[in-house]
Amino acid sequence: MHPEIALLNDFLLVGALLFGVGLIGFVSRRNMIVMFLSAEIMLQGVSLSLAAWGRFHNDFGGQTLVLLIIAVAACEAAVALALVLTLFHRRGSLDIAAWHFLREANQPPFRDAPLPEEPAQRREPWPRLPTAGVRPETFGEENDYRPRV
Amino acid sequence: MDVLLLTSLFLPLAGALLLGGDRNPARWGALAIALAVLGIAVALAARYPGGTAPFASTDWPWLDWTAAPIDVRFHIALDGLSLWLFALTALLMVVAVLVGWEAIKDQASLYYRLLLVLETGMLGVFVARDIILFYVFFEFTLIPLFFLIGIWGSRQRRWAAMKFFLFTLAGSMLTFLGLLAVVLWVYYHPAGEAASGRMTFSIAELTAALGARPMDPTMQIWIFLALFAGFAVKAPLWPLHTWLPLAHVEAPAAGSVLLAGVLLKVGVYGFVRFSLPMLPQAAATLMPWLLWISLAGVIYGALVALAQSDIKRLIAYSSVSHLGFCTLGIFAANRLSVAGGVLQMVNHGLATGGLFAVVGMLYERFHTREIADFGGLARRFPRLAFFTLVLTLSSIALPGLAGFAGEFPLLAGVFQRGWAEPAAPHALQLRAIAVLSLAGVVLGAWYMLWMYQRVFFGPERLPDTSSPLPLGEGPGVRAAEDSGSGQWPVASGQYDATIDKFPISNPQSLIPNPSAACPHPSPLPKGEGTIRDLSPREIFCLTPLVAMIFWIGLQPGFFLDRMRPTLDDLIAPVTRACETASGVQAVFNSDHSTPTPRGRGG
């Protein structure tokens, strides 16, 4: 195998692994910040393969795109974290399942199956990372916020 | 370029854009424009030279793309088929403007503007000579009518408007596909040796090309069915008719007049203009089926009309029956039947359009359309009774009036198709159809005369008009009703409970029983002065219809002579296809310079 291709293969493999890790993280975690980080990892995986392709084709197209992605990701991080913070202030939880306004009007909201009672813990004043599968805690009746469709 | 035709087509559109303000300027403006268009239509009819060539033609390039070979043109013209429907539209438009003169109080200027837009659409359908242009106008008529029904209709207007719109649109989508298929077929199978490299949308060119190189028979049948989908819904043929009674009942009077008078004809017009000349083989193959469907419409429509208790619904079902006659004539596709069928289209527009106008006038006076609410109107409303009688009699094809002039040649032609023309495999079916279709004539007389008897004869019974205006009339009541009417009903039955009851009038009245005690006539409503016989405006509105009914009835030759050359041209391919199908050569005098005494002496 041509060394260039072997090199490309390695990079692409790492990129794909990064993307896969990010993807699995995105769909399996419910913490908004972790999900955001997973999305970033996916982006980096794609960026890596773009850079590898750029190297392989010997032009700057890939790198240009990577720079663009980094810039966009930075903006995104700023906006997304601000949004996450706002959402947290609303509900006091980072669980993504607390928010499901996008569901159809007459669909039941997503509910977790009840888990066995956890040992009592001191309530942290800071955001905590909930385990997956726990019923999200919400303040007030969520339907108050539901816009009329 | 023909200025007159262009003016008549775009004057209403311009009017619709410019009219505005209060009710008075709007309605007078609309009336002026409708009259002007009628004047132009009369002038065009007077100038019509006869023959088969298109007349008053304007042909401009429209979508002439250099990149693609598409050649869509703005081509409008009249011929022996479209001229009469064009003139009918112009005439009924005047009626439509006048019939809602007093009744429409809400948003009157919008109403008249929509009417004018509708007029442009309807006129355009008949004058378009380009498939795309035709289709644009074909669909364009839906929108103003949708609003006319949906805003100014009665109780279930929203539901009716939506059903009418969606039903018609669903059919015409397929029609559009069919029309495109015709265009593409001709493009990929040019008649001559050399392909022109130009995709023509001209109806005349397509017909000629398909005449020179007919389409593959199976393909013809598929395309025929696609065209059929839209035209049959529009016409409407049984069993695709159910939008019609609903739309008619809910529409304001003007909407009903135009719907029955013009829009139903668009479907039949489509059959004559596209289906028969372009797909003759399919028309010949499917003929028995098409005739059976038409016959089903004739008899079924008449039977259902017999069981109606609402005048407007009754007339709507009578339209199904009469349009069944029209298509019966047109699908039988010989000289007599097609000429009769097209004339019958005009007649139906005059008679049924007039009847809907009359119902509108009754409704304006009494706020009800239930037959059982009326009785003995002839005494107090002699003029109304006279006009209704003429329209009714024309509708049941009394000789001397228009209905007969169309129906007789039509039925003679259908009969001839079964008995005297090549139709080898289906002769027996066609004969049965011809004989059975006459049942529609008897039933037609029955339900129309029964309705007339119950409304105009007998002891006087006037509806109670002291109750508040029914929904759809007063703006206040309307708002309250609106919240509930936008929903799709669970079952259609819930929307019209009246239908399940048999006509209220005691069917014993079929059996003359002199000893039956006359019910006491209801006391005259208070404020009697408000309910009068026809006003001059209403007489002015109905007189032209009645005059035309008499004219066509007494001198149908005048009209038939001016439409026959075109129609003969249009059905010639079908005649040939029938001959080929049956393997029999029919001999017409015109094919030989001298009459051939075939078979004489053996």
Add this chain to the structure above:
Amino acid sequence: MFDVQTLLILIPALPLAAALVTAALGTRLLRDRSHAPVVAALTLSFVASVLLVFQLQERIEERAAQPGSSRSAGVEEVVARWSWINVPDAMPHPVDGRIETPGWGNFSIEVSLRADPLTAVMLAMVTCISALVAIYSIGYMRGDPGYWRFFAYVGLFVFSMTMLVSASNFLLLYVFWELVGLCSYLLIGFWYERPAAAAAGKKAFLVNRIGDVGFALGIFLIWTTFGTLDFSGVFQSVGQYAGDWRVTAICLLLFLGACGKSAQFPLHVWLPDAMEGPTPVSALIHAATMVAAGVYMVARCTPLFAFAPDAQYVVAVIGGVTALLGAIIAITQTDLKRILAYSTISHLGYMFVALGTCTLLSITAGMFHLITHAFFKALLFLGAGSVMYAAGGVIDIRRLGGLRRRLPVTYTTFLAGCLSIAGVVPLAGFWSKDAILLSLHDRSGLAGGGLFEILYLTTLLGVVLIDFYMFRPFFLVFHGAERIPPEAGDHLHESPGSMTAPLVVLAFGSVVVGAYFEWTHGFAHFLSFTPSFECLAQSGHTAIGTADKWRIAATGSVLTAVGIAAAAMLYLGSGKAVALLARAMNVFGLYSLSYGKFFFDPIYNAFVVWPLLSVARLAAWFDLSAIDSLVDRCGRIPKQAGAALRPAQNGLVQFYALAMVFGVLVLLGIMLM
């Protein structure tokens, strides 16, 4: 002064013009003078018709005087003024070797009128009776709010009727056939506020429509068989089709039309109800003229019937059945006008028996009976009207009695009518009845004559019945103890002059017209020059001996005497005999059958009207709950599809992300494959 063509146009044009004038000016200008234009026009039309008869007579004499000219050529004159429809080459040439008529396949309908002896006779009869009835109506209808409307309708009717008898093609015949039906509808329902009148008008129209459908089918079959609708074209080429099923079918279909119009079994049910109209209308339309249109049409189509023996039998049998049926029902009815209506049905049946016999002798006899019947039946109806007028609208014969002193003119003229209809020598009815009997007897001697022998006997039985049912109301109303209904008030008196004058004229006609025609042999001779009857000239008939003639006349007269005597015995004496007879007859249910009019109306209602209405109701239900609900179901498909896909939109971000992943995987899979 006037040639045939002008007269032919004038005769229908005058009533039409009068009707239009009356309709236009009736409400404002004419008011209670509305009769003036119509009466004037009808009188002038009558004069024109008489002139027409003389003109034709002149031509016939010229023709007869010319040596060597064949008698069978007939005399006719056709005048065409405008083309109604003209579709050339509407039908291809026949492919099965049938013969083409000249002008084959041209659907060319001209409004053309023809004058030949048959038409001229009908025209003279129609205009004469209608002029007299119009004069009578001046008195009878006076003060009615619809006075002008009545005369406008009558004018329109006479126009249609005269056009009907002078039409020269089948389509035109059909047109005016329907138009007289319309006039009948309008005039039956003249007092439209009475529910019975309105319903009767509609019933008449609808029953006629059923017949008309047969007529129309016949016309279509004529069109496809002969390729033309002109009488001359069809009649010329019918000879080529002898024995063809088409001709028989055409004849039967046309006869169905005639059954409707002329109230023959089984379509006779509308005529008794039609008596709801004003009495002059009953006299004019439902006794003398319009109902005779069916007879006229069959006579006109003699060339077709001549080649369809089966159709002849059907016509004769239906005629015979109707004659007996009408007579039997008439015996027990109590409404004078309905008795006369059933009598009309019965007499029309006689005419059809004569036409079905289909020899020159019988057809002229049938037409002869048509003319005499028009006179005496119009007379009887107008007489009944006069009684009604005097008795305040009461027409039930059980409530009237002994009016002969109060209404001397009516009494005398009614007696003349009764004697005439009964066939007493030498009144008009005798001669025409005798002619029919003679022709039946004559035909029974020919091949296939057995049927006609039976019909001959039936007719003889009918003669007794006629006398009985006509003299029964006569004796009850005019003789016996005086019974005056309270509606008449206390001033029951003879009708005004405008009403009695037509009665007298008609009575004179009923007495002499038969004898005059018979002794001069003018009528049969005149009619035999009708082109339609040419085909009959060749058909042979047995020589009728003088002995036969006397025998038949004597038989008829004896039976007449028996009938009258029976009526006199029963109704001039005590009522016991009548009740006894009624009870005796009811052992076999005959009385109930007759009194219930053979229950045609209930039967039709149960087996035709109600089933149809039920089917209609079923269709309306089906339309809504099957077809329309199917449509609505289709309309709900998008909504239901949406509902099915909704759970996918559960608002869970991870679910959406996973869906995207799967989408990408599917795309990848597709690309890799």
